Structure formats: structure tokens, C-alpha cells
Amino acid sequence: MIELLDIRSRVVNILQDSTFIRWTKTELNNYIHDSLLDLVRTTRLPVADSTVKVCQEEYLIPLPLGLMDVSGGSILGRELPVVTTSEMKRLASEGNLPVVVKDGEHSISHIFGNSVWTSSEDWRATVGKSQALVLDQKSSEIVRLWPIPTETKAEEFDLMLTGTLRPTRMSDEVPSTYEDTTFPDTIVTRNIVTPLNGWVTGSVLVDEIGQELVFDETANTIALADATPYILNSLDYTTKCSIDSVWVDALTFGALERSYLKEHDLRNVEKSEYFRNKKMSMIADADRIEPLNPASIAGGVNFNRLVVRR
Secondary structure (H helix, E strand, O other): OEEHHHHHHHHHHHHOOOOOOOOOHHHHHHHHHHHHHHHHHHHOOOEEEEEEEEEOOOOEEEOOOOEOOOOEEEEOOEEEOEEEHHHHHHHHHHOOOOOOOOOOOOOOOOOOOOOOOOOOOOHHHOEEOOOEEEEOOOOOOEEEEEOEEOOOOOOEEEEEEEEEEOOOOOOOOOOOEEEEOOOOOOOEEEEEOOOOOOOOOOOOEEEOOOOEEEEEOOOOEEEEOOOOOEEOOHHHOOOEEOOOHHHHHHHHHHHHHHHOOOOHHHOOHHHHHHHHHHHHHHHHHHHHHOOOOHHHOOOOHHHHHHOOOO
């Protein structure tokens, strides 16, 4: 795990601005988050699963908030391949789309290249047992199930999507959760959804159900209008991300790169380019080292495979 304060302390030491005169905490927190996004977008790690409830004949699924992209999925334990919209159009035009299996039917085998699809049928409107996830791009906001699903007779079923975990924006200035005590008998922990990249002292915070909150930075409290303030604690702030601390330097260099791109008297393109090169070098290392595949396992599976027994 990487700590926000660890990265920021390194950044302010190099910038020689420990009192946040030239760069505010908010700015540096945003630069650190941007650097984190650079690392995650390149390595596509860490990988996470997100389960979405899907109703019958619902086929356009919004990308879950916890994922940056989609690399696969499954329904009832059955894996679904990812294909592009252009691939589907090409297969449809050639008459080579797979046979759609309806509930109660048996699957059939066919020789690749044979025409198994009627050209008069629109592949987007086909109903049957889901066989693939159709995307325009990895980070598409909408995931299409093909065909339109009729998986079970239940009202809804689980679609598990696998993709890159979207890193949570870290901040020690604005809380990410609080306890809603509107009804004392049923205290609910709610998420705060106000974007932090534009945070200004005195701005209104909004929670996940649209309630506006009064945030007192001095007293470290938060409350609904005319309600008893809730005293925030350290657990209400997100200051960690699920990236190993070995990559803390890469995030530090990325934050420094953006710091020196600031306009006016603090702009220094040469320093920014210097730290950018250092950041990109470390991100390239992460892209080479972090992905796991059979060839990268030493002393494990490969060790047994390479031992010759006579």
C-alpha cells in the first residue's frame, strides 16, 4: 500500500515548499492522483472484479465505477470473451457470426467459414444465451452483452466484469465517508461523491444520495443542514491506494512533473521534462515487471516443467 503523506512529503522536500505557499495541498494531491492514473493506465494493474445485477433482456451495462476498463466477464461461472464492435460488424457482414443458442436448444457444431447467419437479421437485436461482451474500446462507458440475454427465468442475474481497478482519489483534506445519523436507530455510512480535483475551502459537499453537507475544516466535522455535526476521524479520509510501495518513486516523479508545468512564475519546462523521463522510465519498468505470466514464475510452475526425470 502507498501512503499519500509519504509521497507528498517527498514532493514538498524536492520542491522546497513544506509550508504549501507556492503549491497547495489540493494541487499536490491532484498531481499525485494524475501520476497514479498514468501508472495504472500503462500496467492495467491491479485487476479487480465487479458484480453487476442484470435484468432479463437488459444488454447495455454501464461500466462499474470501481473499474477503469473491462478485460473479461462471466455469467453464472461461464466466461465471456471480449470482442469489438467492428469485429461483430465484420462477422455479421460475412455471415460468420456464431449460432445463437436459445433456452432449451442444443448447441451445434459448424465448420468455420460456412454461412450460419441470415443477413436479414440485425445482430444487435438478437436474443439468446449471452456469448460475448462487445466494446468499442477498453474504457468504454457502456458494455454490450451479445446476444440480448435470456440466461435464466429469474428476474435478474449476476454479471461479473473483470478489469483494471480504478484508483481511489486520495485526500487528507476532504473526507470520503461519514456517518449519517438522521435516524439514530439506523446509522448509515455514506460515501461523499464531490469531485476533489476542484475542491475549494467552503465548497458544498454532496453524498451518494444527493444530500448537501456542511463541512467544517477547523472543527473537523460534517453535518446535514440543522443536524448534529458528525466528528470525522482518520478512517473517513482515503489516504492509501492499493499499489505496492516499491512504485512510490514513480508517483513522486509524476507529481513533480506536473508541479513544474504550473503556469506563470513557477513554470519550468526543463525540470518538468526531466522528472517526466524519470517517471516514464519507472512506469516502463512496472509494465515489464508487474504483469504475471507462466514465464515470469521462477522456482514455481516453470521449475517443475524444466526438471528432467529419468
